[in-house]
Amino acid sequence: MRRIGMLCLTAAVSLALAAPGAFAQGAVTVKILDGQSTTDTGIENYISAAVAAKYPNIKLDWEVVGWGTDFSAKVQEYMKSGLPDILVGKGQDIATFASRGILGDISGKPYLKNVIDAAVGSGSYKGKAYGVVYNALYQGVYYNRKLFADNHIAVPKTQAELKAVIDKFKALGVTPFETHFVDTWSIGNITMQFMINDVFSKTPDWADQFRSGKISYASSPIAKTVYGYDKLIYDNTWKDETFSLQQTNADGRLVQGKAAMKVSGSWSIQNFQDIDPAFDFGIFPFPNQAGDSKLIFEPNITFMKSATTKNSDAIDKVLTVITTDKELGAQIFNQTKTASTIKGMGPTFSNPSQKDIDAYVAKNQIVDANSGNLQLVWGGFQDENAKDIAAWLQGSETLDQALAAADSRRANSKP
């Protein structure tokens, strides 16, 4: 009797343990590696909640890392041990990963029709779609609109006008440019902004010519001009502090009117509005010699499917939710202060610079950041060049040395 009782008890316990599994048939876990910027922190929770509401049997298993520091390393690690189902990176990762067979082709998928055509193009490589670009940043010169208006200073369009504006602000005791060069990436970003407008928009195959040895930074007048713009900003910022000052402190000075302009991107808006929600700021393209510079549009958060995933159906469902759920979109765009690429979704937060962006879009004065980012890779090239520029600005390298250092990295420049 006792033995029968024990057997029944064992059977009952086994059934109880197996029951959740039995009733959870069709449950899928989708692994996601998410390379985030600081402005994206926490968006995985919004996405998980949105997906769980629509598809309770799909569980999202997130691994969140810093995009600039650890994302590339993690992808390399998982190439050996097994890639996650979805990689969330930046628009420029498409070329790097697709060219190495890491990404799955999503051409023709229905959810691609939910995003604007520019986003589909930005998520493609050699004619095939590999990623869904979810939002976009705008890059240019953010400026304190009140400072400009109160002092009757017009937005400069040429280098000559910019120098006049700089002189006016210096005379007023206002630092012309806000910078935080302790973040060397900001030097790299500023330099690439200049190169996109002055180099890649005019010579689309400049980087290929560079890699083949036809062009070099050391002998290129335009490269010297671009580096010269870096020096112009450095000479008109708080030189003694910029290599120690954190972004939040620096942005605070722009908001408080202690500085007039900042060459940056939409990622700064979150800081501006955290410091002062009523801060009135605008954006204009950094003026070049020819006076024809454009505002830079940069594809940002990009969802990419791994080439080795076994959960294609679940991924399609997840990406459909992401590209159709407007409430989810509002949460993410409001937090990140970025522009939506979802069709039918306009600005979701009060962005004082939106009217400037709309004006430049209407005049077609917009250029895609990928025109540069897909030619010269960030990691190992742009970021290393930025360090040499920093060393040059501080006087520990000459301009020729900084330019020659860029040339020495030719082999590492291809995305």
Place this chain on the structure above:
Amino acid sequence: MHRSSLQLRSRLEFASLELPGLLIFTVGVILPIGLDFAYSLTSWDGYQKGWPWVGLANYAKIFRDSQTLAAWWFTIRFTVLNTVVQNVLALALALVFNGEIKGKTAYRTIMFLPCLIAPLVAGYIWLRMYSDVLPALNALLGTRINFMLFGSGRTVLAGLLIVNQWQWAGYWMLIYLAGLQSIPIELYEAARVDGASRVRQFFSVTVPMLAPAFTICIVGITIGSLRVYDLMVSSTGGGPGRSSTSIVYHIFNTAIAGRQYGYGSAISMSLIAVLLLIAVAQLGLLRRREVQL
């Protein structure tokens, strides 16, 4: 026959006790170093399917690459200065807190606490200290001291050394404190009876008896300094420019961000070689001094 089977059994027992540790050591240390050496003979970029063979070319490149040499030079300067300053400071603190002063337990605790903070957090704290907190003192005191030590290539080394002393001096102080408290009091009494001054007692009694503590602290601080990395990540980012890029930071940038896994592996092998050389040399020298003293 019975004796040899007992010996065999004894050997097998020892082997079974050693095996788990040996397995962990092989998998955790030998295998990764072996793989690292294998990668260093290739030009693998971390993504490619194959490992293109280049032989010793990566090792030759180390001696031609100004950035690698600069990272080594920074690391050597940091290590030498940090080892000297931290040992002197830790010993000085141990001597002070070994004496009869009020609240010494509290002081010891306060000195020790920073080492419980992750170096990453310590770097972030001091970035704020140098850029916000300390400059505010200038306004209060009416001074014009430049506290922005991370802001210039000329002062960044000093800035990092200060942070490192703040974080780790208390830890090594405990080692010296333990050593001081293990010195028999009779030795000092005998020295006093012989007419030795306090300074003479320090050099003739304290220093020789602290020889094992010196070995631990000097080797430990040297090895730790050669491997410094996370402090730079959250404070200077290896900058301004590359003026505070340590060799480990350079390895990470080269192998991971720079997608030069093969070359990065070669640089890391050079670091392993230097660490082994220094550890063996220091241990040999210091142990000999312990015996002599």
